[in-house]
Amino acid sequence: MTPTFGVVGLGRMAQALLFPLLEAGLVQREGVRAVVASEASATCLAQTHGLAVATDAAAAWSAPVVLLAVKPQQLEAVAPAAAAGSGGLLISVLAGVTLARLQRLFPGWQCVRAVPNTPALVRAGLTGLAFGVDVPPDQRSWVQQLFAQVGEVHELPEAQLDAFLALTSSGPAFVAVVAEALADGAVAAGLPRLLAQRLAHRTLAGSAALLEERDLHPGQLKDMVSSPAGTTIAGLRQLEKAGLRSALIEAVLAAAQRSRELA
Ligand SMILES: NC(=O)C1=CN([C@@H]2O[C@H](COP(=O)(O)OP(=O)(O)OC[C@H]3O[C@@H](n4cnc5c(N)ncnc54)[C@H](O)[C@@H]3O)[C@@H](O)[C@H]2O)C=CC1
Ligand SMILES: O=C(O)[C@@H]1CCC=N1
Structure with missing residues (x-):
């Protein structure tokens, strides 16, 4: 069975990451379980890209790996639905949202804070990564490989990610x-x-x-x-x-x- 890959918030940044990963075969199209806020956008994305896109988050949170890419202001609203899943690896790209806050909001999930940028769309991206202490080495190298598909990857102390974002993402x-x-x-x-x-x-x-x-x-x-x-x-x-x-x-x-x- 194809491993599933959840995407909570298939907006501009998540698309810039996901589409190159699909092309590279690192994520299987039929395994994607994406969520967006509106029915209209779910239908449009599903038809245009042949992906499972819904407004109900349950399928996305049942995946063993979830890319979290809603706006930081939407975080509190989406977090409760995660409890429906059985936990796994959570990769958040939310600007400014710390590992400590992610770990508080998503118990049972091993959290990664990623700071990507939109040139990922043309595989000229830059990504800063900081891992929660409970993310095992094999998962860390898998995440690094994932982001390496869309450009250069830098693992940094979490305290440097705001400056990294200011230069590379903004x-x-x-x-x-x-x-x-x-x-x-x-x-x-x-x-x-x-x-x-x-x-x-x-x-x-x-x-x-x-x-x-x-x-x-x-x-x-x-x-x-x-x-x-x-x-x-x-x-x-x-x-x-x-x-x-x-x-x-x-x-x-x-x-x-x-x-x-x-x-
Ligand atoms: N755009 C950029 O260059 C970068 C963005 N980021 C981060 O990426 C995240 C997303 O940013 P963008 O893609 O630019 O925003 P966006 O507005 O394009 O995407 C947000 C997505 O979240 C979905 N959404 C909103 N409420 C939801 C809910 N309750 N349940 C499920 N989905 C919901 C929306 O439908 C939309 O697809 C932000 O946290 C931002 O800080 C990080 C680095 C660079
Ligand atoms: O300003 C924003 O919302 C995003 C976050 C990082 C870059 N741009």
Whole structure:
């Protein structure tokens, strides 16, 4: 019989994780037992993806492994249904929700706190993991393999997960704002919108690849591109005047703080 895999909250993040796992064969399509809040969304997801999706959580909680991916504000509402299951491995991706709180709300479940990000959809994800002390070594390596399917995995002390989330999980939105603004600048300077967008994305991706592959410090790349009295230093001067560095530092700090508040 196909082992079942419960998903409580098949929203954006759970889909970004589940679909690559289905493609890789790590989770069997016929074994998925997913829950969402509305009938309309359950029907739509079931028809589009050929999955068992319901609004009744019982089937999901009867699985030996459950991915918990509702919003942190929905946690208290979904927790009581878990008592219908016989326990197993619970992998929570809820921002800020600590292992201690999960263990309190889900007695009988061995808890893992995972911090994934949406680039998982294209297998370029990053996941931070912290395990409850009762998760055995074989389960830990299985969870690591699971997330390795969608990108890089880092096991961290739980106390570092809020900062990890602020950079890697909220970070795609910060980078998207940078990409959009760079394209706006190029449109202002005369390029057509679609071309400007494509160039902004490739500039971000190419710069990240160069930093990684040549193991450059960001300052080295900045200096490589900035000639005396050149175009780049003229632009950098404006970024410093507008406080871009400070804005990004504060954005990451605010996201980390919000993650701690959600606990
Ligand atoms: N979106 C992201 O980039 C990241 C999200 N996360 C975490 O993932 C979790 C989900 O976030 P998203 O996928 O963005 O949210 P979402 O709103 O797309 O998904 C939430 C899902 O929970 C379902 N749901 C709501 N109430 C329910 C209930 N009572 N019973 C069963 N299902 C219910 C909804 O139908 C929906 O499918 C959050 O806890 C968030 O902190 C973590 C890292 C990154
Ligand atoms: O802001 C959010 O709700 C999610 C959690 C982590 C990243 N984005």
